[in-house]
Amino acid sequence: MCHDEGSWGNATFDHNTTSFPLTGMHTNVNCIECHAAGYTNTPTNCDACHLTDYNGTVEPNHTQANFSTDCTQCHTADGWTPSSFDHTASTGFALNGSHQNVNCNQCHAAGYANTPNTCEACHLADYNATTDPNHVTAGFPTDCAMCHDEGSWGNATFDHNSTSFPLTGMHVGVNCIECHAAGYTNTPTNCDAAT
Numbered sequence: 001m002c003h004d005e006g007s008w009g010n011a012t013f014d015h016n017t018t019s020f021p022l023t024g025m026h027t028n029v030n031c032i033e034c035h036a037a038g039y040t041n042t043p044t045n046c047d048a049c050h051l052t053d054y055n056g057t058v059e060p061n062h063t064q065a066n067f068s069t070d071c072t073q074c075h076t077a078d079g080w081t082p083s084s085f086d087h088t089a090s091t092g093f094a095l096n097g098s099h100q101n102v103n104c105n106q107c108h109a110a111g112y113a114n115t116p117n118t119c120e121a122c123h124l125a126d127y128n129a130t131t132d133p134n135h136v137t138a139g140f141p142t143d144c145a146m147c148h149d150e151g152s153w154g155n156a157t158f159d160h161n162s163t164s165f166p167l168t169g170m171h172v173g174v175n176c177i178e179c180h181a182a183g184y185t186n187t188p189t190n191c192d193a194a195t
């Protein structure tokens, strides 16, 4: 299979010519570990050989998370960690800024299905705890994305003066809610309008 009569030193078998090239961590695995049952009909799907590893996962617990047993969705033979899972491409919810350093479990404590994707669903407690400025008493909208991104809470971007109704004079310092009790759209700009 691997030798000719020339010399033992020039074996020719190259596993990478099979449909299962040996890459990454597979490069140094002994033949017999994969071929204990022989050299024909060896399964190529990861879970055929690694289901025990799947069942043994703790961070994150794959069984509880109901992850697919098609490991290639999230792994290569280069190693189990880090996972090659691309949250942006796979779920449509990009992990931006500080979210890149958040553990899966912090957002998925309740599981992986039906995770809410609005800022306030996960951050209302932060909103309620604000003191500088106190968002509750200021009547700030709970649509955080209007003023914040995932970088940090300290770099809010909304500037009322970029609307067609800049806040000048005595309007500066008026609580949002006093003019926006009816919401943040279609607010009248004429002085005599009822609020």
Ligand code: HEC
Binding pocket: 001, 013, 015, 018, 019, 020, 022, 026, 029, 030, 031, 032, 033, 034, 035, 039, 040, 041, 042, 043, 044
């Ligand atoms: C990480 C697991 C793994 C290791 C290690 C491994 N193999 Fe394989 N091998 C496979 C799989 C999976 C197939 C099936 C590929 C296919 O069906 O084309 C295979 C196929 C083969 C085949 C059949 C090729 C064919 O076309 O029928 C031979 C021969 C073989 N391996 C020899 C070896 C030898 C020799 C070693 C050690 C140097 C080795 N393998 C190491 C997983 C492994």
Ligand code: HEC
Binding pocket: 025, 026, 029, 033, 034, 042, 043, 044, 045, 046, 047, 048, 049, 050, 071, 072, 075, 076, 077, 078, 079, 080
């Ligand atoms: C034919 C059996 C077989 C198949 C198929 C197979 N592996 Fe492996 N793999 C092994 C064996 C045996 C080892 C070495 C023992 C171990 O670490 O589990 C290994 C090792 C690994 C390792 C290193 C684990 C560590 O902690 O060092 C990773 C990662 C891995 N495989 C990923 C995969 C992925 C991803 C697939 C599918 C693309 C796959 N394997 C397909 C048999 C297989």
Ligand code: HEC
Binding pocket: 046, 047, 050, 051, 053, 054, 056, 057, 058, 059, 060, 062, 067, 068, 069, 070, 071, 072, 073, 074, 075, 080, 081, 082, 083, 085, 104
């Ligand atoms: C939906 C994505 C996804 C799928 C599918 C998936 N994994 Fe994972 N896996 C992950 C993530 C994310 C981690 C954590 C990576 C990290 O910590 O960097 C991980 C980590 C692991 C670990 C190391 C952590 C631990 O607790 O041991 C193993 C082993 C593992 N996966 C095995 C598997 C196997 C085997 C399969 C297929 C049968 C599989 N995974 C399928 C996403 C996935």
Ligand code: HEC
Binding pocket: 085, 087, 091, 092, 093, 095, 099, 102, 103, 104, 105, 106, 107, 108, 112, 113, 114, 115, 116, 117
């Ligand atoms: C900052 C919060 C956050 C973090 C951190 C996070 N996720 Fe998510 N994840 C989400 C949200 C939100 C969704 C729902 C996206 C949507 O479909 O609207 C989601 C969806 C998913 C889904 C799809 C579930 C389904 O049933 O469709 C998987 C799988 C997933 N995440 C895996 C992971 C893994 C693995 C990690 C860690 C590497 C991770 N997530 C880290 C917020 C997060």
Ligand code: HEC
Binding pocket: 098, 099, 102, 106, 107, 115, 116, 117, 118, 119, 120, 121, 122, 123, 144, 145, 148, 149, 150, 151, 152, 153
């Ligand atoms: C599925 C839950 C989830 C969603 C949706 C979500 N986040 Fe997060 N976010 C977290 C978790 C968990 C952390 C890490 C723990 C913490 O700092 O609160 C975090 C961290 C942050 C941080 C860093 C806080 C700090 O103190 O460093 C900011 C800023 C942030 N998120 C903003 C946002 C914004 C803006 C949105 C909407 C575009 C959003 N998040 C949507 C769960 C979520």
Ligand code: HEC
Binding pocket: 119, 120, 123, 124, 126, 127, 129, 130, 131, 132, 133, 134, 135, 140, 141, 142, 143, 144, 145, 146, 147, 148, 153, 154, 155, 156, 157, 158
């Ligand atoms: C109308 C704009 C606006 C909206 C909407 C908004 N914020 Fe803020 N937020 C600010 C401003 C302005 C600051 C002060 C920091 C700065 O100047 O960058 C701030 C600061 C914060 C801080 C740090 C200050 C403190 O006292 O802890 C947190 C936390 C915070 N916001 C959370 C939220 C959350 C959570 C939401 C959504 C539920 C939200 N914000 C919605 C404008 C807004």
Ligand code: HEC
Binding pocket: 140, 141, 146, 160, 163, 164, 165, 167, 171, 174, 175, 176, 177, 178, 179, 180, 184, 185, 186, 187, 188, 189
């Ligand atoms: C004195 C009244 C007044 C106050 C106080 C006020 N607004 Fe407004 N706001 C308006 C008016 C009028 C408009 C309509 C402007 C327009 O149609 O372009 C408006 C528009 C907006 C819009 C919509 C912008 C757009 O382009 O759609 C947002 C968001 C908004 N305000 C947020 C706030 C927030 C947050 C506060 C508190 C920090 C606040 N406003 C304070 C009167 C006010």
